[in-house]
Amino acid sequence: MMAGRLENKVAIVTGGADGIGRAISILYAQEGAKVCIADINDELAGQVVAEIASFGGKAMFAHTDISDPASIAAMVNQTVETLGEPQVLVNNAGFITFTDDPATLDRATWKKIFSVNLEGMWECSRAVLPFMRKAGEGVIVNLGSVHSFQIVGGHFPYAITKHGVIGLTRSLAVEYGPENIRVNALCPGMVETPTAMATWAAMDDPEGVRKAVGDLHPLRRNASCEEMAYPALFLATHESSFMTGQSLIVDGGRSAFYSD
Ligand SMILES: NC(=O)c1ccc[n+]([C@@H]2O[C@H](COP(=O)([O-])OP(=O)(O)OC[C@H]3O[C@@H](n4cnc5c(N)ncnc54)[C@H](O)[C@@H]3O)[C@@H](O)[C@H]2O)c1
Structure with a gap:
């Protein structure tokens, strides 16, 4: 039998309990990774762990709020103790906002979305980087969006956080490329x-x-969630070994399409 494409790797997937993160967690485990699902939703995360166990895969759940650095630190410690030191991080957890008039947005919502969608990605990256630097290898996949490049009215300030994800991706790629740590963004359409x-x-x-x-x-x-999991797998494996600081746009052609 051929070895999985992520055999012997330890991967952390934030927001791995549902949606795109769930599909990534399952595919990574099918490919041999030991997966930590870092999520605030205990019930759904438990279901994903059980599903992975049902095909003989290895996964754990760590209740994690990525807007809280202490919660992230505890999750990373738990991962290291249970599965080993992580070589792969998928910064997937995030949420969208629908705002008719940006001027009416309350300050708490503004702060919350940045603390999850952008700061959360950085704090999770910061927490795993020491292990990656020690190992001399690492892969970080950040979930961007079509909103990373275009403004679709009515989503303020989601699009700002997703533009920031591209800046974070490129910055970390430049800073840590010399240490063989690759950082790319996966940007889905709907x-x-x-x-x-x-x-x-x-x-x-x-x-x-x-x-x-x-x-x-x-x-x-x-798209289906599985149609995002395969590109996320590509970005985590040796198949993308000379790729860093890039945005892989998987949007059914949406960004190529102009309608007036
Ligand atoms: N669904 C889409 O069409 C789409 C398109 C482009 C980009 N994205 C991006 O993909 C990522 C995943 O989106 P999705 O649609 O699968 O989301 P989803 O809502 O289906 O799942 C998100 C998961 O993240 C978890 N989560 C939310 N806040 C968290 C926190 N503070 N700490 C830890 N976990 C938290 C939730 O519990 C949930 O399990 C997001 O970054 C999103 O912006 C989604």
């Missing part, structure tokens, strides 16, 4: 996560909305 589907289900015409959003992509549909 992905049909359970949360997205539930949001649409609460609307008047869920199928109409789903189709309208899908039609923004030249492939005329939205």
